[in-house]
Amino acid sequence: MYWVSTQHTPVAADELANFEHTYGITLPTPYASFLTQYGPGTYCGLLVIEPPDPQLLQSYADYELWTHDDDNCPITAQQLGECVVIGSSIDGDFLAVHPQVEGLLWLPRHSEVITMKPLDVQTPFTDTLEHILRDEFRKIEPFPRYFEPVSLDRTATFLLFNPPDTAEAYDPANPNDPIPNIAPASIQVLAQRFKQHFDTNLWIENEHTCMAFFQLLGGYVRFNYAYGREVAIIYEPKAIALHDEILSFLQKEHCRVVE
Template sequence: MYIVSKPKPLSGVQCQEFASETPAVYPPGYLRFLQQFGEGTYTGWMNVQQPDPEVLQPFAEYGLWEHDEDGPITEQQIAECIAIGTTVDGDFLAVHPKIFGLLWLPRHSEYIQVLPLQAWEQEEDSVYPLVLDEIYRHVYGSSQEGPVYYEPWTGTRSHLFLRLPSGPDSPSLPELAGMCQTDASPDLIIETPHACHLFYRHLGGYIRFNYAYGQEVAIFYEQDAQKAFADMEQWLLSKGCRAIS
C-alpha cells in the first residue's frame, strides 16, 4: 500500500480507550490500522475515521431508511451506532453493540445492510485494507482497479489550483501529464479517463490533472515540502499553466 504522506497515527492508549469504552466489535485490524496510519482516505474512496458515537444520533429522527421486520436495526438503534468511516459519496460505515458485523448506511438507498465479510475470520493486523476491499466488492459488485494507496489526514496539507489555457501552441492536459512523467518521474501513477494522479514522496502529495474539466491542474503537498512544491509549480507555469487565485 502506497502511503501518500507521513502518517499521523493514533496512540496505542487512544485505541485501547476506544476498545474499552463500548462493547461494539470492531472489524479485524481496524484499531491497529489507526495506530499505524491514523485517519485518512483509502484509495480515494473510504474515509477511515476514529470511532464516533455521536455523528449518527441525529439520523435516528430523519427517516432516511426503511425499517421492516427484516432490517438489521430499528430506526431508534441508529442513534446507538458508532461510525467508523464514511465514503466520499456520503455513505456511513458503522458498528452497533448488539450487531456482529459491519453496518452499511447508504446515502442513495433506503435499506441499511449488514455486510457479510469473510475477513472477519482473520486476525492479522494488516487485514483492514482487505476488509475495505471486500466492502467495495459487496456494495458495488466489482473490485477497485489500480494501485492501493492511503492518504493520511496530516492537518498540514496545502494545495494550489492552476488552469491550462487552451490554444494552438498549448498541450492538452493528457499531453501535459505525459510530459510531467518524463521530466519528473513519479513514485506512483494512477490514470483513468477522468483524471491522472502523479504521486511524489518528496512532495508528500500529488499532482492531479483533471481530464474531466479539460484545463484544471492541482498540486497537493505538505507544508514542509516547500522546495519541492516551488519546483513543481515553476515547471507547470513554464508549460503555460496559470495559477488560480
C-alpha cells in the first residue's frame, strides 16, 4: 500500500475502548487496528475510513431512504438510528456497524437496499475494503492501492490549463522521444510531458483523471481529464520547494493559478 503522506494521526486504542464502553458496542477488530495504526483517511481515492460516529445516521432515520420491510434487510428501521458509521464513500454511501448485527452494513446512496459486507476478523481491514471496491465500484485487479491520511496541514494550488490556439499535438506513445518545443494540445498531452519531466513514486491514469504521486511532496498532482482544464497540486507546506518547481513547470506549459 502506497502512503500519500507520512503525516498521519493514529487514533489511540484507549479512545476506541472508551467509545465501546460508552456505546455498548464492540468495534470490528480489523477496523480498530487500522485506525490505531494508520488513522482516518481515504483508501484508493474512494473509501473514507473515519472514527466511529454514533449520531450520523440518527438524522436519516425519519426519511425512509432504505427499505426495512424485506426479510432480507439486515436491520430494522429502529436499528438504523442505533448504527455507528465507521466509513463512507466519496459517492455518499455509508459503512456502519450495529451492536446486535454481525458484519458490516453497506447503506448505499443510490439504492434502497441495505446489504451486508463480509468481515473476516483474521484478515487486515484493507481486504474488506478491497472487497467493497470490487463489489460496489467494479474495481478490477490489478488496481493501485494507496492511502491518503487525513491532514490538517495539507493544502492545494489549483490551476487552469489554457493552451494557445497555436498548440499542436504529438504522439506520446514513445516516451523516449524528445519533447517537442510546442504547446501541449490537451491536458492528456500535458500530463505525459509532466511524466517525462518528473520522477514520480506512483502514477495512476484512466479516462477520467491522472494522478502523479510524490512522497517528498506529501501529496500529488492531479490532471482532471474529465473536465479537460483543471490541474491541482496537493502538497504539504514543508514541501514548498518541490511545489514551486512543479508550479513553474505547469505555468510554462500554459497553466495559470486560480486565485
